[in-house]
Every structure is written in C-alpha cells, then in structure tokens.
Amino acid sequence: MQNLMANARIVLVNTSHPGNIGGAARAMKNMGVHNLVLVDPQEFPSGKADARSAGAKDILENARVVGSLEEAIEGCSLVVGTSARSRNIPWPLLDPRETAAQALAELSKHQVAFVFGREDRGLTNDELHLCNFHVHIPSNEDFSSLNLAAAVQVITYELRMALLASEKGHEPVPVWGTEWDAELATNDQMEKLFDHMQETLVEIEFLDLENPRQLMARLRRLYVRVRMDRVEHNIMRGILTATQRTLKKLR
C-alpha cells in the first residue's frame, strides 16, 4: 500500500487558516497519504498547523510550498479538483468513491494530484480547468461547504478504502481505460501544447487575442478531459508545427 500512496499528492491552494493545514496533514497521515503541497498558503509554517496536526508534523515538515497550482501539479498525469457542483462550463464530475477508483487504477503508473481550494471560495475556474476530473462531495444543498480538513479526510478515506478493497481482490472499476498502449501526457506537456495551440490559432486567424471569447477554455476542456497519451500529444504538436511551417513557406 505504501508504494502506491507514494504517488498520491494532496495540494491545498491558498489556504487561509493554518489550523486547516494541520487538520489536513493529520487526516492524510491517518489514511496513509504523505505528500503535501501548499500553493501560496497565507500562514505557514505555523504553530496552529502543528497543533492541529496532532503528531503528523512530519507531513508538515516535508510539505512543499510553491507559488502556483501549475508548479504543484508538475509531473502529474491525473489531476482531480474539488468543486461545487455547478460550473459555467460543465466538466467530467466524479463522486469521491469514483475518484478513488480512478486514482487507484492509475497510482501504480504515475503521479496523481488531489487539489483542494480556498476555504471561502474553492478553486477558480482557471484552476479547475487544469484538472482532468472534478470531484464533488455530496452534501446538503443548503449547507454544502465542508471544512477543508474534513474534505481531505473524505477523499483520502475513500482512497484507503479503495486500496484495502483491491488488496482483498475487490478491484473497483475505474472510469477510464487502465490498459493503454502509451503513457499519459504530463500536465506540463499539456501546458506547452496549449501554448503552441494558441500561437497557431492566432496565425491561422481563428483566434483574436483582442476578443478571445471562450475558445481556449473550450479547447482546454476538450483536451484535458480526453486524457491524452504521449503519442497523441506528439501528433498534436506535429500538426501544429506542420501548420506553422507550411504558412511560413508560403509567406
């Protein structure tokens, strides 16, 4: 179990209350997850975090602090973001159990990040658009916002339950193909692809940066959701390069 959990990463974005960081660390350690990444925390390190961690101080001491979500999820091939249910642009939405099944199927192959937003406002749309799936913890519609550490508890609990079930031979069924012929593209490869795509779309005069509308968001949703493998990623980069080269020859 330990080896699989080594590929799981909990990312807390812009946390306001250090006590919640400590509570999250405790929940993680209870469930056997050890990698914590903090994106721009408002107060860290902090005695309040240490106190609430109740002995999970090793997780706090080894936590990585970074400046952006992109850095936090670098090298991850599956990124899941916690979300309130309704968004402007709908996204593939899992419940915590489905999320755990999906993650379990992938943890043996690559790094998986679980991203939790701010206490008051969650994740921004831009942050959510970096995620392959969104996970919604089912809750009372009139009182839906869980405490941050409680949300980490639910997700890591489901992860542990899925691992225990699989060790007993009850493999939960993942949502997305586990038998694939090529490794998945990493998050940073995808970001470079989106940069290249945007540049090319401007060159073919399909994208007007003065009036971009929702184009890149729509394309991002399409290509993040499909979970591109590296062969596909290389093909897409090849198509963009060929387009630019042909335009250059003619100009």
Add this chain to the structure above:
Amino acid sequence: MQNLMANARIVLVNTSHPGNIGGAARAMKNMGVHNLVLVDPQEFPSGKADARSAGAKDILENARVVGSLEEAIEGCSLVVGTSARSRNIPWPLLDPRETAAQALAELSKHQVAFVFGREDRGLTNDELHLCNFHVHIPSNEDFSSLNLAAAVQVITYELRMALLASEKGHEPVPVWGTEWDAELATNDQMEKLFDHMQETLVEIEFLDLENPRQLMARLRRLYVRVRMDRVEHNIMRGILTATQRTLKKLR
C-alpha cells in the same frame, strides 16, 4: 432523505474540546444529519463550538445534553459505537460503509445512534458493550486516531452516500454527459469532421496519403473517445476551415 435522516442520532461522549463539537455539527449538517446528543461534555455551550460549526449553530442549539450514554441512546434500536480495532472481547465489527448499509436498512423503522468516544481514550468497554455493532474507520496502524469531527464526517458521509445510492436504485452514476451544456455531436457529424480533418492534414503536409501510417486511426480514437459536443464539433470544423482559408490566401 430528510425523513430517514430524522431517525439518525450522533452521540458524542465526554468530549474535551468544544471546537470538536462545533466541527462535528458542521460535518453533520453538511451531510444532512441533524440530531446531536452530548454526553457530559467538558465545555458546552461554547463560543469555540459555535465558531467551528461555521453556520451549523442550529444543530448546536438543538443539541441535547445528557449525563450518561444510556440516556443518550434511549429509544434507539440500533446503536453503533466507534472503536479502535482490537478489543479484549471481540465484537461484531463493521467498516463505515457496512455501517451505513446496516443503518440505512433500519432508519425507516427505528432510531439509530452513532456513538463517538473521547478524543484521547475513545469509548470505555462498558460503553462499547451498549452497542450492537462496533465500527472501525480503517487507518494507518502507526497513526490511527482520527480527529473527532473527522470521524463524524466519515460516518455521516457514508450514510449520505448510502441514502443517495438507494434513492437512485443503486444505479451507477455515469461519469460523463449527465449534466452537460451542449448536445453531443452525432456520428455523421463526426464522420464529416474526420473527412475534413484528413483533407486539411494533407494540405499542411502532415499526412501523406501514400504513407498514411496510423495517423487517422490515432486521431479517430482520440476524438471518438472524448465524446465531443456540438459546440466543440463546430470549433474543430472552424479551425480546419480557418487553416484552409489562410493557406488559400497565401497561395
């Protein structure tokens, strides 16, 4: 759902930290459980409990304070107590999911209590012997003690998941396409898209029809798998048309 949950009761025994009572109330309200009974709490009511409840103050105000576990579980036909795994006298032991399934089967008939012990020592043997079942939240053996509110979160989350599943008749929830903003593209729209794509890939000299290798098969797998909606389909067609138009202008 509300009616069934009205028969569920959360009992906290001899809680030391009022913040945990507030955290438990918040977790309960998030999950739609409203009856809280406190057995001899060390500090209650308390501003700390109110603060941590983050708006679940109604649950705290309606909480019943009693002197013994016997009083707290009066009228209940099923009592489940949280327990560390090993006891001197073995007892029927469920995990949280099994507990929720058991409770769900009984909530329509009678009152069900979920009993949580002290932060430092849990429930005594005498208290555990008042319970029909014990529930153990699976956790890291070297760091097994969950925060009290986190434990309430896990149990009430499982209860809610079980209720939601039963309301849906245990139908698995599809991951994709249940809440989407646009209709899916039809098969013939997709075929026209692939024709258009192939034509354009030849024009940008990325595809050589004499030696096509697996390119169109790879692209087909990518775009069929993603289940494109009509907005996305139109964007893709628009990109192909813009590419052709720009090439034409330059030729």
